Amino acid sequence: MGLATFVCKIVINVFMSGKEIIDLAPLQGFTDFVFRRCHHQVFGSIDTYYIPYLSVGKGKKIRNSQYRDVLPENNQGIPVVPQVLCANVDELRLLADELKQLNYPSVNLNLGCPYPMATKRGRGTGLLENDEMLRAVLDCLFSDYDFQVSVKFRSGLVDDQTIFKEMDTLAAYPFSQLIFHPRTAKQMYKGQANRDLFVRLSNEMNRPLVYNGDLVNAGDLDAIQQAVAGQHHWMIGRGVLINPLLVNQLKGEEFSDDQELNLKAQFHQLLLDNYREVLQDDGHVLLKMKQFWSYFSQSFENPAKVFKPIKKATKLARYMEIYPSILSM
Ligand SMILES: Cc1cc2nc3c(=O)[nH]c(=O)nc-3n(C[C@H](O)[C@H](O)[C@H](O)COP(=O)(O)O)c2cc1C
Structure with a gap:
């Protein structure tokens, strides 16, 4: 620590x-x-x-x-x-x-x-x-x-x-x-x-x-x-x-680095699944996820490196290829 x-x-x-x-x-x-x-x-x-x-x-x-x-x-x-x-x-x-x-x-x-x-x-x-x-x-x-x-x-x-x-x-x-x-x-x-x-x-x-x-x-x-x-x-x-x-x-809860990443990954997955259900149109889902990462990326060690490929993605399919490596252990 x-x-x-x-x-x-x-x-x-x-x-x-x-x-x-x-x-x-x-x-x-x-x-x-x-x-x-x-x-x-x-x-x-x-x-x-x-x-x-x-x-x-x-x-x-x-x-x-x-x-x-x-x-x-x-x-x-x-x-x-x-x-x-x-x-x-x-x-x-x-x-x-x-x-x-x-x-x-x-x-x-x-x-x-x-x-x-x-x-x-x-x-x-x-x-x-x-x-x-x-x-x-x-x-x-x-x-x-x-x-x-x-x-x-x-x-x-x-x-x-x-x-x-x-x-x-x-x-x-x-x-x-x-x-x-x-x-x-x-x-x-x-x-x-x-x-x-x-x-x-x-x-x-x-x-x-x-x-x-x-x-x-x-x-x-x-x-x-x-x-x-x-x-x-x-x-x-x-x-x-x-x-x-x-x-x-x-509020006083403590998390190990692994727990923290795990919770972030859980939250991201739920968000992605829910936006896909609610918005239907892939373009809107991609836009929402880009907006989300514009702030969320700042909690990672190298925010610019994390956000750049997400920002560049033009299709949701490309986004689906990018995010797992950021959120995996
Ligand atoms: C993108 C964005 C949207 C916002 N929308 C609202 C809003 O709908 N109603 C409101 O009262 N304040 C809104 N705010 C102001 C925030 O509620 C808050 O007062 C401001 O961001 C300062 O708090 P923070 O430093 O914790 O973010 C918005 C701020 C941002 C950056």
Whole structure:
């Protein structure tokens, strides 16, 4: 065992005494129902899987792919919370009515989407910046529905002080969880999430927040716990795409290298089989597997070498020849 691994294990044992709550971040295009189902079956470690956003598309309709992702029959036995991305009360009602019809007890409001296509329409971080509209949406959500409501937000569009102006608005509603990803929309996913900003907001709001952003090992959790007493609720996205065992490890499970590779192989096989069943078209399956490996390859010793032949594959048949050697002992 290398020194880094040894230190990491001590940190895990001392600080992760089984009380961590760790949720999966919604990642549109990646953490779809097939991914969630397979992950839950193989690892069973995530407390809540947040479903990527539902939004109002052309003709005031929800896109088929988004709708299929929230259908209860595709999420059976999995602890999921759906998310809505809306610009105003009309859009909220359309999405919330649909989720009510599907009998969901909880919903998450997206105030963090950074893409200009969304923010320019007043959605995501765009809604966070529009206090009057935000209050109207929240009034409707809390008074006309009986959902348990959580919210996921960034620090602002361009100015990371925006959140300190909006925190009184957020504090005025009984959210079940406040999930903070401390980046501005302008930053997209670049650079580092600003942990100091998270610490400051936790102190100023004087209530527990869920931390989200760039968590990849126990040291990351520890660093935040040192600054925010009692911080035990986390949301992780890309870290789980890279290393699907991450949450089990953060909760104190230990794996040998062989066990780790074995679990990764099991997960990959289940994912591939499920995508082949659900998507039917080989081209789509190949695309999904390429997307998956764009992160998953980063958990191997030489990510570029692992990903290159997969990226180059033009047929699923070629992919079927490539992956076994990567995932065998
Ligand atoms: C490809 C991609 C898709 C995403 N889709 C969503 C989404 O549907 N809803 C949402 O609230 N955040 C979405 N996010 C943001 C993530 O949920 C998360 O906040 C962000 O990746 C930071 O966490 P991480 O560093 O643990 O990945 C997305 C991020 C990426 C990279």
